[in-house]
Amino acid sequence: MKKTYRFTCIVCxxxxxxxxxxxxxxxxxxxxxxxxxxxxxAIEEVTNPKRVVMSVIKVRNGALPTVSVKTAEPVPKExxxxxxxxxxxxxxEAPVEISxxxxxxxxxxxxxxxxx
Amino acid sequence: MNDLPMLNYDVVVIGGGxxxxxxxxxxxxxxxxxxxxxxxxxxxxxxxQCIHPGFGLHYFKEELTGPEFAARFAKRxxxxxxxxxTAARVLEIKNYSDLEKVVVFSSPSGAYQVWTKTIIYAAGAxxxxxxEIGIVGDRGAGIYTAGEAQTLMxxxxxxxxxxxxxxxxxxxxxxxxxxxxxxGAKVKAVIELMPYPGGLARNIMILRDFxxxxxxxxxxxxxxxxxxxxxxxxxKVDENLREIxxxxxxxxxxxxxxxxxLVPSVKLLTAIGVEIDPTTGGPVVNDLFETSVPGIFAAxxxxxxxxxxxxxxxxxxxxxxxxxxxxxxxxxxxxxWIKLEKGENVRLLVxxxxxxxxxxxxxxxxxxxxxxxxxxFPEIGxxxxxxxVKPAEMLRMKLRKEEIAKARDGIxxxxxxL
Numbered sequence: 001m002k003k004t005y006r007f008t009c010i011v012c013x014x015x016x017x018x019x020x021x022x023x024x025x026x027x028x029x030x031x032x033x034x035x036x037x038x039x040x041x042a043i044e045e046v047t048n049p050k051r052v053v054m055s056v057i058k059v060r061n062g063a064l065p066t067v068s069v070k071t072a073e074p075v076p077k078e079x080x081x082x083x084x085x086x087x088x089x090x091x092x093e094a095p096v097e098i099s100x101x102x103x104x105x106x107x108x109x110x111x112x113x114x115x116x
Numbered sequence: 117m118n119d120l121p122m123l124n125y126d127v128v129v130i131g132g133g134x135x136x137x138x139x140x141x142x143x144x145x146x147x148x149x150x151x152x153x154x155x156x157x158x159x160x161x162x163x164x165q166c167i168h169p170g171f172g173l174h175y176f177k178e179e180l181t182g183p184e185f186a187a188r189f190a191k192r193x194x195x196x197x198x199x200x201x202t203a204a205r206v207l208e209i210k211n212y213s214d215l216e217k218v219v220v221f222s223s224p225s226g227a228y229q230v231w232t233k234t235i236i237y238a239a240g241a242x243x244x245x246x247x248e249i250g251i252v253g254d255r256g257a258g259i260y261t262a263g264e265a266q267t268l269m270x271x272x273x274x275x276x277x278x279x280x281x282x283x284x285x286x287x288x289x290x291x292x293x294x295x296x297x298x299x300g301a302k303v304k305a306v307i308e309l310m311p312y313p314g315g316l317a318r319n320i321m322i323l324r325d326f327x328x329x330x331x332x333x334x335x336x337x338x339x340x341x342x343x344x345x346x347x348x349x350x351x352k353v354d355e356n357l358r359e360i361x362x363x364x365x366x367x368x369x370x371x372x373x374x375x376x377x378l379v380p381s382v383k384l385l386t387a388i389g390v391e392i393d394p395t396t397g398g399p400v401v402n403d404l405f406e407t408s409v410p411g412i413f414a415a416x417x418x419x420x421x422x423x424x425x426x427x428x429x430x431x432x433x434x435x436x437x438x439x440x441x442x443x444x445x446x447x448x449x450x451x452x453w454i455k456l457e458k459g460e461n462v463r464l465l466v467x468x469x470x471x472x473x474x475x476x477x478x479x480x481x482x483x484x485x486x487x488x489x490x491x492x493f494p495e496i497g498x499x500x501x502x503x504x505v506k507p508a509e510m511l512r513m514k515l516r517k518e519e520i521a522k523a524r525d526g527i528x529x530x531x532x533x534l
Contacts, residue, residue: 007324008317014503015317034503051325054167054181055298056270063158066273068167068183077325084298098187114164114183 002028005046009038018042050074054113055087057102062094062116069102072109079106092116120220123230125151125199127439128219130206130384131238133161134425135416137189138432139236139439144196146440151230152193152200153221159193159202160186161240162263163425165270168291170318174426185425209235211388214410214447234411234439237385237399238432241378241417246339249283249376253338258345262288262375269295277371281348282306283336286314286508287423289375290322296373297326304367306330307350309357312485314377314508316423335359336372345372380418388412395464396420402453402469403476404438405431410447413438420466420479423510427479434477454523459530461486463507470527472520480511482531492530496522505531 002023009016014034020042021028027046033039044050052074056066075083086105096102096116103110129140132154140152158164163171166182173179176188193200204223211217219230243261258277260268266288268274280296282289285308293303303326311333313320323330331350337359338349352363380398382390391400391408398419399407406413413435416428442448453469456478463483470476482505491500491511496519505511511531520527 008320010318010321015506052169053298054169056167056273058273064271066271068164068181068270070167070169070181080298084300098184113167113181115187 007045009033009041011035011037011041018045020046022046049077051077051080053080053083055084057087058091059096059116060091060093062096064114064116067092067096067102067116068113069110070113071105072101072111075106075108083108120227120229123151123228125149125230125232126443127151127234127236127436128153128217128230128232129236129238130209130219131161131240131416131418132156132159132200132202133238133240133416134163134185134189134428135240135418135432135435136161136236136238137186137193138429139238139413139415139436140198140200140432141189141192141196142433142436143236143439144193144198146436148436148440148443150198151232152198153204153206153219154200154202155205157203159190159200162266165263165266166291167270168294171425174424175429182425189429206384209384209388209412211409211412215443217411233443234413236432236435236439237407237412237414237418238416238435239381239384239418241380241421243288243374243378244376246283246372246374249335249374251283251336251339251372251374253340253349254342254345256339256341256344256346258341258371259339260371260373262292262373265292265373266295269299275299275301277301277345277369279304279369280371280373281336281367281369282373282375284308284314284375284377285320285330285332286375286377287316287319289373290315290319292373292375293328294322294326297322297328301371303328304369305350307334307336308332309335309353310507311355312506316508337364339372341370345370348372378417378421380421382418385412385414385418393466393468395458396466398466400468401466402448402450403467403471403474404441404448405435405467406438406442406448411439411442413442420464422479423508427510427512430477454520455526457526457528459492459528461489461505461531462529465529470515470520472517472523475514475516476520477512477514478529480513480529482507482511486531486533488534489531490534492532493519493527494530495524495527496520501534 163182163186415431
């Protein structure tokens with residue numbers, strides 16, 4: 001089965017309109033990119049899309065009731081709901097330093113992006 | 117007022133967001149005595165609630181979240197020993213003479229008056245709200261601006277609703293669409309008045325990531341729900357943004373998020389007669405970000421709504437350099453100012469006046485999207501080709517002082533198809 005994915009490249013501000021054809025799990029023609037980075041990103045986006053995830057988690061006895069966190073590296077898109085579920089159960093005690101590793105999830109570090 | 121405790125500074129920076137912090141740091145590095153005032157409980161402006169990545173790619177050459185970007189400047193501020201007060205609300209600015217100004221503020225430790233030679237105004241912007249964009253109906257719970265929603269969710273950890281409609285496809289609206297979706301809410305629609313999306317390309321991706329429908333050329337006209345929002349009425353608009361009769365439909369939702377753009381906060385400036393550009397909503401400024409009142413500088417979103425924090429910080433630093441030059445020379449010693457004018461497909465443009473004594477970054481927005489264009493400055497013969505321009509993406513380009521010097525009167529910027 002042939003499927004065509006259409007999306008905007010986000011590698012740089014040019015925002016090229018990309019088109020990637022996938023047939024039986026194999027990448028076919030890639031159209032619309034203007035640089036090799038865009039082509040590479042287009043392939044990753046249809047084969048294994050990943051995102052850095054950010055959220056806030058509860059903090060006890062801090063100046064604010066939450067501390068913001070991010071994943072230290074992009075995680076597979078389909079696993080994001082599972083990660084969010086994990087984060088929603090976390091709770092830490094102040095003080096928290098910015099850049100502190102708060103937890104680890106499937107080998108991915110969860111890093112504080114605010115102090116608390 | 118005269119019996120208030122008196123402080124004395126070279127420069128008072130109003131606002132502790134990225135523009136204000138960058139201005140205070142730079143002013144201190146230049147040897148000025150600086151006081152920074154902010155009415156929030158913490159430094160950083162809106163950055164501490166902008167927990168998503170995408171900040172600082174230009175300035176720090178790495179991708180940071182909002183709180184991380186803010187923390188770097190706050191650290192530098194503390195290391196340099198800049199005086200700052202949080203929870204300090206500026207009540208009034210008085211302009212006695214070029215080098216004698218007074219800033220009156222209240223704070224938990226009392227009210228003060230600060231005598232200062234210069235002021236850098238970096239108070240940011242406010243969000244446009246439901247009434248400003250013509251939404252009528254009930255006033256139940258569940259109507260927030262995107263920034264309010266962000267403060268509540270990402271600072272105070274409060275979840276606001278389950279079924280969300282977002283008005284406006286600008287960056288803040290799209291980013292909050294992602295936040296709601298990540299937290300398990302159903303984002304039922306993003307409604308955009310214009311025929312094209314309002315946000316940066318990387319944020320438009322969010323719609324695809326979460327299968328969120330985007331309605332272009334549509335507007336929310338009515339909201340219903342006595343206790344809490346229950347449904348919103350949407351209507352299609354034509355190319356002149358007029359509602360098309362018979363196209364109305366309702367979407368059920370418990371929460372309506374308004375992301376209808378930002379307006380520079382300039383109340384304290386207009387009170388002392390600073391000239392405002394009606395198109396940007398911010399003050400008219402020269403190439404050092406000095407306003408029409410000598411010695412009062414402005415920077416960041418209180419001048420022009422930026423889409424990158426990096427530009428905001430850059431403007432803060434430039435304003436600080438302006439303050440230093442002003443103090444050293446008892447004014448900005450420029451013989452003539454060249455007016456920068458808007459031409460075809462240029463909606464906003466700063467700075468408004470160029471001295472020709474220094475290279476200058478100009479910041480502009482187009483009125484409508486165009487492909488394969490040339491940006492032209494006909495009076496000085498400068499041309500630049502661009503593959504694409506969009507209203508959502510600010511154009512930033514350098515004019516060198518030798519180029520500016522070629523102009524006799526004004527310089528026009530125009531964006532024309534090739």
